[in-house]
Amino acid sequence: MIEVKKVNKSFTLFNQNNAKITVFKNLNFEVNPGEIVALKGPSGIGKSSILKMIYGSYIIDKGAIIINNKNIATLSAQEILKLRKTSIGYVSQFLKVIPRISALDVIMEPLLNSGDNKNNAYKKSIKLLKDLNIEKNLWHLSPLTFSGGEQQRINIARGFIKDLPYLLLDEPTASLDSRNRDIIINLIKAKSNRGVSIIGIFHDEYSRKKLNVREIDLNIETKH
Amino acid sequence: MISPLLKVTNLSKSYDNIVGCKNISMSLYPGEVLGIVGESGSGKTTLINCLSGNLEPDRGKIIFNINNKETNFLNISESEKRKFIRTDLAFVHQNPRDGLRLNVSAGGNIGEKLMSVGNRHYGNIRSLATKWMDKVEIDKSRIDDLPITFSGGMLQRLQIAKNLITSPNVIFMDEPTGGLDVSVQARVLDLIRSLVNELNLTVIIVSHDLAVIRLLADKMIVMKNGTVIESGLSDQVLEDPQQEYTQLLVSSVLHV
Numbered sequence: 001m002i003e004v005k006k007v008n009k010s011f012t013l014f015n016q017n018n019a020k021i022t023v024f025k026n027l028n029f030e031v032n033p034g035e036i037v038a039l040k041g042p043s044g045i046g047k048s049s050i051l052k053m054i055y056g057s058y059i060i061d062k063g064a065i066i067i068n069n070k071n072i073a074t075l076s077a078q079e080i081l082k083l084r085k086t087s088i089g090y091v092s093q094f095l096k097v098i099p100r101i102s103a104l105d106v107i108m109e110p111l112l113n114s115g116d117n118k119n120n121a122y123k124k125s126i127k128l129l130k131d132l133n134i135e136k137n138l139w140h141l142s143p144l145t146f147s148g149g150e151q152q153r154i155n156i157a158r159g160f161i162k163d164l165p166y167l168l169l170d171e172p173t174a175s176l177d178s179r180n181r182d183i184i185i186n187l188i189k190a191k192s193n194r195g196v197s198i199i200g201i202f203h204d205e206y207s208r209k210k211l212n213v214r215e216i217d218l219n220i221e222t223k224h
Numbered sequence: 225m226i227s228p229l230l231k232v233t234n235l236s237k238s239y240d241n242i243v244g245c246k247n248i249s250m251s252l253y254p255g256e257v258l259g260i261v262g263e264s265g266s267g268k269t270t271l272i273n274c275l276s277g278n279l280e281p282d283r284g285k286i287i288f289n290i291n292n293k294e295t296n297f298l299n300i301s302e303s304e305k306r307k308f309i310r311t312d313l314a315f316v317h318q319n320p321r322d323g324l325r326l327n328v329s330a331g332g333n334i335g336e337k338l339m340s341v342g343n344r345h346y347g348n349i350r351s352l353a354t355k356w357m358d359k360v361e362i363d364k365s366r367i368d369d370l371p372i373t374f375s376g377g378m379l380q381r382l383q384i385a386k387n388l389i390t391s392p393n394v395i396f397m398d399e400p401t402g403g404l405d406v407s408v409q410a411r412v413l414d415l416i417r418s419l420v421n422e423l424n425l426t427v428i429i430v431s432h433d434l435a436v437i438r439l440l441a442d443k444m445i446v447m448k449n450g451t452v453i454e455s456g457l458s459d460q461v462l463e464d465p466q467q468e469y470t471q472l473l474v475s476s477v478l479h480v
Contacts, residue, residue: 057459057460
């Protein structure tokens, strides 16, 4: 379960006349195991910020974010690293990789980093590449040369390859055609059926309906 | 909770009246990559030179804890310190010419490091050197060539091989991709990253290139005027910097 409790978040931009931007005041919600929560609201309202606060990339001003009975806000850097490795999958909006590394290696990496053996990691990654409908002649190429939709699916594969209890998804179905969107929707459903707590940003009504999400409307939650 | 591999407390070093670094405290855990960023003159190099034994700090504590054995780095005899540096630490210089002997063959450079930690069997040394040439993607047939015949990127990869072959516990890297062409940089970066993952290396890397830090480092510290002004997870410091100077640094990066 993920619990977001009385969270305040603001940004102070020192180099822009110390402008202070308040993003959240007293934000509260929770996500149960097996539940898919969709964050809703216009762009700029802080949907991605919520995912980043939970992942520990953004520091919160006040409140608590509890995962595995641990409060992200008070953990040390190495404790957050450990929690990410064992518990939290994060699919960012855009794929960030170094040139020269093949798609297959990009996907295998999270498994190898947690000590899985090469053979096992290879088999799992190949299966996921097939499930995701990525053509075989691309597997050994760097994803930097891929189309937007293909990069997106590699990014998803990297986030989905491990069995982790929490998943944060930043627009996983954007830039995909309808067939590939359905493939991703089914993968997300399968994760949810296995009890994973999922928080996502889904721009299209279709994905939200298919995934049977619980919507959190940030227009209402952040009215202060 | 595992204990840190390296714990630094209130480390200070001045050059006459000029502050090198001041009151630095930090810790590093096994398998972590720590990035140090900051402008020229901020004390990055002074700090890693103190930590790696190249410089004697004025004050502070440096404790290494390797296999549950604590070494009080600033309190041991000179000979113990030399031995510790030889066996447990490694230093990759920005300019590979500073870390290699250019009039000794590539294999000789690597072999020398092995001999310094007690390897004597010529056949073993040569086969290990060959294996490492391969690991850093240098054609094995070049083992008897002098490094002066190597390109800049190859020299840097050779220096990396030389440093890693003895399985050091902490590896210091000072701008390891700084002097290389962009295309060569990517290859060296990729090599460092795959070695870090494969061998679970513990690394302290100095760079002024935030992209390098983002790709390689788990944690980072930002230095200014000899002090640490901000520290934390790399993605956190880069995406949600809390200090004015760090915000300036992050917002000054050009995106292509």
